[in-house]
Amino acid sequence: MFKDFKLIAGRPVYIQVKDYLKHLILKGALQGGQKLPSTRELSTLLKVSRNSIISAYAGLTDDGFAYTVQGQGSYVSLAASTESAAAPSWTVDWKERMNSRALLAEELDIMKRGIRAEKGTISFTSIAPDESLFDLDNVKRAFLDRMSVEGNVLLNYGYAKGYKPLIDYLRQYMEHKGVDMRGKDMLITNGFTEGFDLVLSALGQKHGRVLCENPTHHTAIKNMRLNGFDITGVTMERDGIHLGELKRALEEREYDCAYFVPSYHNPTGIVMSPEKRQGLMKLMAEYRVPVIEDGFNEELRYSGSHVAPLIAAAGGGNSVVYLGSFSKVLFPGLRVGWVLADQELIYYLESVKRARSIHTSTLDQSILYQYLLGGHLEKYLKRARTEYKRKYELTLECCKEYLPYVGLSGDGGLHLFVTFPEGFSTRELLDACRERGVIFTAGDIFFTNGTGQNTLRLGFSRVADGDIRRGIEIIGRAARQLLG
Numbered sequence: 001m002f003k004d005f006k007l008i009a010g011r012p013v014y015i016q017v018k019d020y021l022k023h024l025i026l027k028g029a030l031q032g033g034q035k036l037p038s039t040r041e042l043s044t045l046l047k048v049s050r051n052s053i054i055s056a057y058a059g060l061t062d063d064g065f066a067y068t069v070q071g072q073g074s075y076v077s078l079a080a081s082t083e084s085a086a087a088p089s090w091t092v093d094w095k096e097r098m099n100s101r102a103l104l105a106e107e108l109d110i111m112k113r114g115i116r117a118e119k120g121t122i123s124f125t126s127i128a129p130d131e132s133l134f135d136l137d138n139v140k141r142a143f144l145d146r147m148s149v150e151g152n153v154l155l156n157y158g159y160a161k162g163y164k165p166l167i168d169y170l171r172q173y174m175e176h177k178g179v180d181m182r183g184k185d186m187l188i189t190n191g192f193t194e195g196f197d198l199v200l201s202a203l204g205q206k207h208g209r210v211l212c213e214n215p216t217h218h219t220a221i222k223n224m225r226l227n228g229f230d231i232t233g234v235t236m237e238r239d240g241i242h243l244g245e246l247k248r249a250l251e252e253r254e255y256d257c258a259y260f261v262p263s264y265h266n267p268t269g270i271v272m273s274p275e276k277r278q279g280l281m282k283l284m285a286e287y288r289v290p291v292i293e294d295g296f297n298e299e300l301r302y303s304g305s306h307v308a309p310l311i312a313a314a315g316g317g318n319s320v321v322y323l324g325s326f327s328k329v330l331f332p333g334l335r336v337g338w339v340l341a342d343q344e345l346i347y348y349l350e351s352v353k354r355a356r357s358i359h360t361s362t363l364d365q366s367i368l369y370q371y372l373l374g375g376h377l378e379k380y381l382k383r384a385r386t387e388y389k390r391k392y393e394l395t396l397e398c399c400k401e402y403l404p405y406v407g408l409s410g411d412g413g414l415h416l417f418v419t420f421p422e423g424f425s426t427r428e429l430l431d432a433c434r435e436r437g438v439i440f441t442a443g444d445i446f447f448t449n450g451t452g453q454n455t456l457r458l459g460f461s462r463v464a465d466g467d468i469r470r471g472i473e474i475i476g477r478a479a480r481q482l483l484g
């Protein structure tokens with residue numbers, strides 16, 4: 001006994017000794033009532049100071065794992081040994097006990113089935129920001145500043161609706177995007193993803209159907225399906241959703257809501273034109289379908305003029321639910337997003353959020369708030385945009401040079417979308433490219449109707465310039481081979 005004790009760096013030695021002894025007690029190697037070695041003895045055996053052993057024994061006593069007999073030493077508590085706590089052990093078949101939602105979530109979980117990038121692979125699968133661009137110093141300063149102002153409050157429970165200073169900041173932020181804030185309220189969520197799930201889970205399902213662009217954000221498809229909606233995807237044109245097809249879909253069926261990504265759409269990267277936005281809003285008003293707008297990438301504009309979000313076009317109307325996120329613009333590790341919508345909807349969402357997770361981490365919210373307050377978003381965006389724009393142009397140029405595509409889209413953001421000739425399989429292309437050390441996202445996962453086998457998405461934000469060129473050249477060569 002005591003031979004397998006190993007110290008790790010960075011943790012107080014006495015706690016490590018205490019945990020080690022607890023482990024021995026719990027697995028039955030030290031039995032209830034058994035005398036523990038003297039502190040001197042154990043100090044020699046474990047090669048740690050006697051003080052550490054004294055503190056470890058005191059800790060074990062505090063935690064109820066040991067007791068001291070005056071003048072005799074320390075003993076293992078009777079109740080602490082596993083034998084006294086032993087209950088009949090039995091095995092649960094947890095898969096068997098999963099409900100249909102959990103089984104579907106697992107089935108749709110592409111992260112569990114996705115290809116793992118081996119070391120050295122050029123991977124175009126990610127559309128996360130490039131962490132080497134993060135201005136860590138300002139984030140650290142924001143954290144320390146906020147902690148010194150109200151650290152005690154931040155570490156306690158917060159409000160379900162969110163951290164008030166951040167809400168006030170974001171209300172103004174949205175006002176500057178042209179949104180009429182009258183009658184609207186805001187709820188802070190764990191990113192877009194939680195906001196979307198909250199809204200979908202709170203909506204009544206009179207028709208059980210949702211409208212969206214086809215293709216669309218894979219996580220959104222997953223959440224719509226997990227919330228029990230049938231999805232009707234509407235084809236996209238080069239400047240956004242096909243309005244004729246949208247009208248047809250609206251004529252054919254009724255919908256509980258629609259989900260659109262009007263700016264730097266995932267996966268196509270398309271920005272819906274102002275005319276289409278107007279046309280879309282007219283149709284949605286005519287057919288009385290509330291819109292869930294995903295504004296996740298709006299800030300990553302490299303050229304062209306600002307296009308107002310749909311919620312701004314709705315004016316004083318209350319039919320648009322805007323979901324905001326800084327996950328691509330700033331730091332996705334701070335899980336902060338926001339729902340801006342009619343105050344009555346937020347009133348209910350607040351209760352759903354409270355029941356589900358109480359609130360989003362106040363620490364995350366306050367760091368983001370202090371960072372935004374200090375004007376760092378503007379400075380960071382300038383730098384990030386310059387870098388991403390360069391990569392975007394390089395990726396575009398390489399696609400044009402090397403890929404035998406029939407369609408290429410992406411007006412900004414962190415990815416481009418490529419369409420190959422009909423009948424081409426990007427899954428086969430992916431297999432061929434993986435062998436040559438390049439991977440990307442096959443586009444079929446973004447389609448709502450099982451199509452898109454001839455498409456792929458190229459995320460360039462985290463790929464080095466040289467690798468962008470080399471990778472796309474490899475994809476191009478493999479594609480031409482497959483095309484014959």
Ligand SMILES: Cc1ncc(COP(=O)(O)O)c(C=O)c1O
Nearest residue numbers: 191192193217266296325327337
């Ligand atoms: C279309 C779309 N919306 C929103 C997000 C951001 O989600 P979150 O804020 O939960 O990180 C992403 C991320 O990839 C996305 O592609």
